[in-house]
Amino acid sequence: DAKTTQPPSMDCAxxxxxxxxxxxxxxSGNEYVYWxxxxxxxxxxYIIHGLKNNETNxxxxxxxxxxxxxxxxxxxxxxxxxxxxYYCIVSRVGSGNTGKLIFGQGTTLQVxx
Amino acid sequence: xxxxxxxxxxxxxxxGTSVKIECRSLDFQATxxxxxxxxxxxxxxxxxxxxxxxxxxxxQGVEKDKFLINHASxxxxxxxxxxxxxEDSSFYICSALTGYNSPLHFGNGTRLTVT
Numbered sequence: 001d002a003k004t005t006q007p008p009s010m011d012c013a014x015x016x017x018x019x020x021x022x023x024x025x026x027x028s029g030n031e032y033v034y035w036x037x038x039x040x041x042x043x044x045x046y047i048i049h050g051l052k053n054n055e056t057n058x059x060x061x062x063x064x065x066x067x068x069x070x071x072x073x074x075x076x077x078x079x080x081x082x083x084x085x086y087y088c089i090v091s092r093v094g095s096g097n098t099g100k101l102i103f104g105q106g107t108t109l110q111v112x113x
Numbered sequence: 114x115x116x117x118x119x120x121x122x123x124x125x126x127x128x129g130t131s132v133k134i135e136c137r138s139l140d141f142q143a144t145x146x147x148x149x150x151x152x153x154x155x156x157x158x159x160x161x162x163x164x165x166x167x168x169x170x171x172x173q174g175v176e177k178d179k180f181l182i183n184h185a186s187x188x189x190x191x192x193x194x195x196x197x198x199x200e201d202s203s204f205y206i207c208s209a210l211t212g213y214n215s216p217l218h219f220g221n222g223t224r225l226t227v228t
Contacts, residue, residue: 034216043119043206043219044157087156093210093217100147101208101217103157 004088006107012082014113018075022088025069031092033064034101035073037084044087044103047073078111085109116140117209119220126197126227133193134223136207142187143209147217148180151204163190197227 005023012018024033032051036044048055048062050071055062061074075082087106092099116139126132136146144165149157161182162170169182179201181193190209194201206222 036219038157041204041222041224043117043208043221046216046218049216100159100162102159103149105156 004090004104006088006104008105009108009110011110011112012078014080014111015077018078018082018109018111020073020086020107020109021070022072023070024088024090027068027090031090033062033071034089034091034093035060035062036087036089038087039084080111080113083109083111117207117218117220119207119223121223122221123224128198128227129196131193131195132197132225133191134205136190136192136209136220138188138209141211144187146184146190146207146209148182148192149206149208151206157206194225199227201225202227
Protein backbone atom coordinates (compact mmCIF):
# COMPACT_ATOMS: atom_id res chain seq x y z
CA ASP A 1 0.00 0.00 0.00
CA ALA A 2 1.16 3.52 -0.78
CA LYS A 3 2.61 5.64 1.99
CA THR A 4 1.06 8.92 3.15
CA THR A 5 2.54 12.11 4.58
CA GLN A 6 0.63 14.32 6.98
CA PRO A 7 1.63 17.30 9.12
CA PRO A 8 2.14 16.15 12.71
CA SER A 9 -0.15 18.77 14.21
CA MET A 10 -2.63 21.51 13.38
CA ASP A 11 -4.77 23.98 15.27
CA CYS A 12 -8.21 25.17 14.32
CA ALA A 13 -10.58 27.68 15.87
CA UNK A 14 -13.92 26.35 17.00
CA UNK A 15 -16.62 26.98 14.40
CA UNK A 16 -14.13 27.34 11.59
CA UNK A 17 -13.42 24.81 8.87
CA UNK A 18 -10.54 22.44 9.53
CA UNK A 19 -8.61 21.48 6.42
CA UNK A 20 -6.30 18.52 6.91
CA UNK A 21 -3.88 17.78 4.07
CA UNK A 22 -2.43 14.44 3.04
CA UNK A 23 0.15 13.57 0.42
CA UNK A 24 0.06 10.17 -1.23
CA UNK A 25 2.16 10.61 -4.34
CA UNK A 26 2.72 6.87 -4.90
CA UNK A 27 -0.94 5.91 -4.84
CA SER A 28 -1.92 3.30 -7.40
CA GLY A 29 -5.04 3.08 -9.49
CA ASN A 30 -7.02 0.68 -7.32
CA GLU A 31 -6.18 2.27 -3.97
CA TYR A 32 -8.69 4.27 -2.01
CA VAL A 33 -7.95 7.20 0.29
CA TYR A 34 -9.35 6.60 3.76
CA TRP A 35 -9.68 8.96 6.67
CA UNK A 36 -10.08 7.84 10.26
CA UNK A 37 -9.77 9.68 13.51
CA UNK A 38 -8.91 8.54 16.99
CA UNK A 39 -10.04 10.34 20.07
CA UNK A 40 -7.92 9.63 23.10
CA UNK A 41 -8.20 6.05 24.41
CA UNK A 42 -10.82 5.01 21.87
CA UNK A 43 -10.73 2.92 18.72
CA UNK A 44 -10.37 4.70 15.39
CA UNK A 45 -13.57 6.09 13.92
CA TYR A 46 -14.21 5.89 10.19
CA ILE A 47 -14.82 9.28 8.64
CA ILE A 48 -14.87 9.02 4.87
CA HIS A 49 -13.14 7.45 1.89
CA GLY A 50 -12.86 8.01 -1.82
CA LEU A 51 -11.22 6.78 -4.99
CA LYS A 52 -11.01 9.76 -7.32
CA ASN A 53 -14.14 11.82 -6.96
CA ASN A 54 -14.75 14.25 -4.16
CA GLU A 55 -16.93 12.82 -1.43
CA THR A 56 -19.14 14.31 1.26
CA ASN A 57 -21.02 12.79 4.15
CA UNK A 58 -22.51 14.03 7.39
CA UNK A 59 -19.11 14.22 9.03
CA UNK A 60 -16.78 15.67 6.45
CA UNK A 61 -15.80 16.30 2.86
CA UNK A 62 -12.92 14.69 1.04
CA UNK A 63 -11.25 16.54 -1.80
CA UNK A 64 -8.91 14.45 -3.96
CA UNK A 65 -6.72 16.17 -6.52
CA UNK A 66 -7.10 15.20 -10.13
CA UNK A 67 -3.77 13.37 -10.20
CA UNK A 68 -4.77 11.65 -6.91
CA UNK A 69 -1.41 12.45 -5.37
CA UNK A 70 -2.90 14.41 -2.50
CA UNK A 71 -6.15 14.96 -0.69
CA UNK A 72 -7.72 17.22 1.91
CA UNK A 73 -10.19 16.31 4.61
CA UNK A 74 -12.52 19.16 5.46
CA UNK A 75 -14.45 19.40 8.70
CA UNK A 76 -16.79 22.28 7.83
CA UNK A 77 -17.50 23.60 11.33
CA UNK A 78 -15.01 22.20 13.79
CA UNK A 79 -16.09 21.71 17.40
CA UNK A 80 -14.07 20.92 20.49
CA UNK A 81 -15.18 17.30 20.13
CA UNK A 82 -13.32 17.10 16.83
CA UNK A 83 -10.00 17.30 18.69
CA UNK A 84 -8.34 14.00 17.76
CA UNK A 85 -5.59 12.35 15.76
CA TYR A 86 -6.60 12.14 12.11
CA TYR A 87 -5.18 9.40 9.94
CA CYS A 88 -5.01 9.43 6.17
CA ILE A 89 -4.51 5.92 4.82
CA VAL A 90 -4.21 4.61 1.29
CA SER A 91 -5.40 1.07 0.85
CA ARG A 92 -6.98 -1.39 -1.49
CA VAL A 93 -9.65 -2.10 1.13
CA GLY A 94 -12.88 -1.43 -0.63
CA SER A 95 -11.65 -2.53 -4.03
CA GLY A 96 -13.36 -5.85 -3.47
CA ASN A 97 -10.23 -6.62 -1.50
CA THR A 98 -9.82 -7.65 2.09
CA GLY A 99 -6.67 -5.58 2.31
CA LYS A 100 -5.46 -4.19 5.59
CA LEU A 101 -5.07 -0.63 6.83
CA ILE A 102 -1.58 0.47 7.79
CA PHE A 103 -1.59 3.51 10.04
CA GLY A 104 1.01 6.27 9.91
CA GLN A 105 1.54 8.90 12.58
CA GLY A 106 -1.44 11.04 11.59
CA THR A 107 -2.20 14.68 12.32
CA THR A 108 -3.13 15.79 15.79
CA LEU A 109 -5.87 18.36 15.36
CA GLN A 110 -6.45 20.66 18.29
CA VAL A 111 -9.67 22.64 18.10
CA UNK A 112 -9.47 25.72 20.30
CA UNK A 113 -12.31 27.79 21.72
CA UNK B 114 -23.99 1.84 11.31
CA UNK B 115 -21.75 -1.16 11.69
CA UNK B 116 -20.76 -1.93 15.26
CA UNK B 117 -17.69 -3.77 16.42
CA UNK B 118 -17.67 -4.61 20.11
CA UNK B 119 -14.64 -5.53 22.20
CA UNK B 120 -14.62 -7.12 25.61
CA UNK B 121 -13.28 -6.41 28.11
CA UNK B 122 -12.59 -2.70 27.73
CA UNK B 123 -9.79 -2.98 30.24
CA UNK B 124 -8.06 -5.79 32.09
CA UNK B 125 -5.29 -6.08 34.64
CA UNK B 126 -3.48 -9.37 34.98
CA UNK B 127 -0.43 -10.76 36.70
CA UNK B 128 2.74 -11.58 34.86
CA GLY B 129 2.73 -15.12 33.52
CA THR B 130 -1.03 -15.44 33.16
CA SER B 131 -3.01 -15.47 29.92
CA VAL B 132 -5.68 -13.00 28.88
CA LYS B 133 -8.39 -13.41 26.26
CA ILE B 134 -9.88 -10.46 24.40
CA GLU B 135 -13.07 -10.83 22.37
CA CYS B 136 -14.02 -8.94 19.25
CA ARG B 137 -17.58 -9.21 17.99
CA SER B 138 -19.36 -7.86 14.96
CA LEU B 139 -22.80 -7.03 16.28
CA ASP B 140 -24.92 -6.44 13.21
CA PHE B 141 -22.98 -7.98 10.37
CA GLN B 142 -20.90 -11.00 9.53
CA ALA B 143 -17.17 -10.54 9.30
CA THR B 144 -15.08 -13.09 7.44
CA UNK B 145 -12.00 -11.01 8.11
CA UNK B 146 -10.98 -9.18 11.24
CA UNK B 147 -7.76 -7.41 12.09
CA UNK B 148 -5.94 -7.03 15.40
CA UNK B 149 -3.86 -3.97 16.22
CA UNK B 150 -1.74 -2.90 19.15
CA UNK B 151 -1.03 0.65 20.22
CA UNK B 152 1.57 1.80 22.72
CA UNK B 153 1.26 5.20 24.42
CA UNK B 154 1.82 8.15 22.07
CA UNK B 155 2.33 5.84 19.13
CA UNK B 156 0.23 4.90 16.15
CA UNK B 157 -1.65 1.65 15.67
CA UNK B 158 0.46 -1.31 14.65
CA UNK B 159 -1.15 -4.17 12.77
CA UNK B 160 -0.52 -7.49 14.49
CA UNK B 161 -2.46 -10.02 12.47
CA UNK B 162 -5.27 -10.74 10.07
CA UNK B 163 -7.91 -13.10 11.38
CA UNK B 164 -9.84 -15.16 8.86
CA UNK B 165 -12.94 -17.11 9.76
CA UNK B 166 -12.31 -20.83 9.67
CA UNK B 167 -8.61 -20.62 8.95
CA UNK B 168 -5.33 -19.72 10.59
CA UNK B 169 -4.49 -16.12 11.25
CA UNK B 170 -1.81 -14.34 9.26
CA UNK B 171 0.69 -12.57 11.47
CA UNK B 172 2.73 -9.49 10.62
CA GLN B 173 6.47 -9.71 10.70
CA GLY B 174 7.84 -9.62 14.23
CA VAL B 175 4.61 -10.69 15.93
CA GLU B 176 4.94 -13.98 17.80
CA LYS B 177 2.09 -16.25 16.79
CA ASP B 178 2.58 -18.55 19.78
CA LYS B 179 2.28 -15.63 22.15
CA PHE B 180 -0.69 -13.93 20.53
CA LEU B 181 -3.18 -16.68 19.75
CA ILE B 182 -5.99 -15.70 17.42
CA ASN B 183 -9.13 -17.72 16.91
CA HIS B 184 -11.87 -16.74 14.47
CA ALA B 185 -14.34 -19.56 15.04
CA SER B 186 -17.46 -17.84 13.76
CA UNK B 187 -18.47 -15.04 11.43
CA UNK B 188 -19.13 -12.72 14.34
CA UNK B 189 -16.37 -13.49 16.81
CA UNK B 190 -12.59 -13.34 16.84
CA UNK B 191 -10.53 -13.74 19.98
CA UNK B 192 -6.98 -12.70 20.82
CA UNK B 193 -5.29 -14.51 23.68
CA UNK B 194 -2.12 -13.03 25.09
CA UNK B 195 -0.32 -16.03 26.57
CA UNK B 196 2.12 -15.82 29.45
CA UNK B 197 1.72 -12.08 29.56
CA UNK B 198 4.60 -9.87 30.68
CA UNK B 199 4.68 -6.17 31.55
CA GLU B 200 5.99 -5.31 28.10
CA ASP B 201 2.73 -6.70 26.66
CA SER B 202 0.83 -3.92 28.41
CA SER B 203 -0.80 -2.02 25.59
CA PHE B 204 -4.05 -0.95 23.94
CA TYR B 205 -5.37 -3.77 21.74
CA ILE B 206 -7.89 -2.89 19.05
CA CYS B 207 -9.77 -5.06 16.60
CA SER B 208 -11.46 -4.14 13.37
CA ALA B 209 -13.70 -5.84 10.88
CA LEU B 210 -14.72 -5.49 7.27
CA THR B 211 -18.40 -4.70 7.04
CA GLY B 212 -18.78 -5.74 3.44
CA TYR B 213 -17.05 -6.54 0.22
CA ASN B 214 -16.51 -2.93 -0.81
CA SER B 215 -16.87 -1.31 2.56
CA PRO B 216 -14.50 0.30 5.05
CA LEU B 217 -13.10 -1.23 8.19
CA HIS B 218 -14.85 -0.44 11.44
CA PHE B 219 -13.02 -0.59 14.73
CA GLY B 220 -13.86 -1.67 18.22
CA ASN B 221 -13.24 0.62 21.18
CA GLY B 222 -10.15 -1.23 22.24
CA THR B 223 -8.98 -3.16 25.29
CA ARG B 224 -6.47 -1.66 27.68
CA LEU B 225 -4.24 -4.47 29.00
CA THR B 226 -2.04 -3.86 32.01
CA VAL B 227 0.30 -6.63 33.12
CA THR B 228 1.67 -6.27 36.63
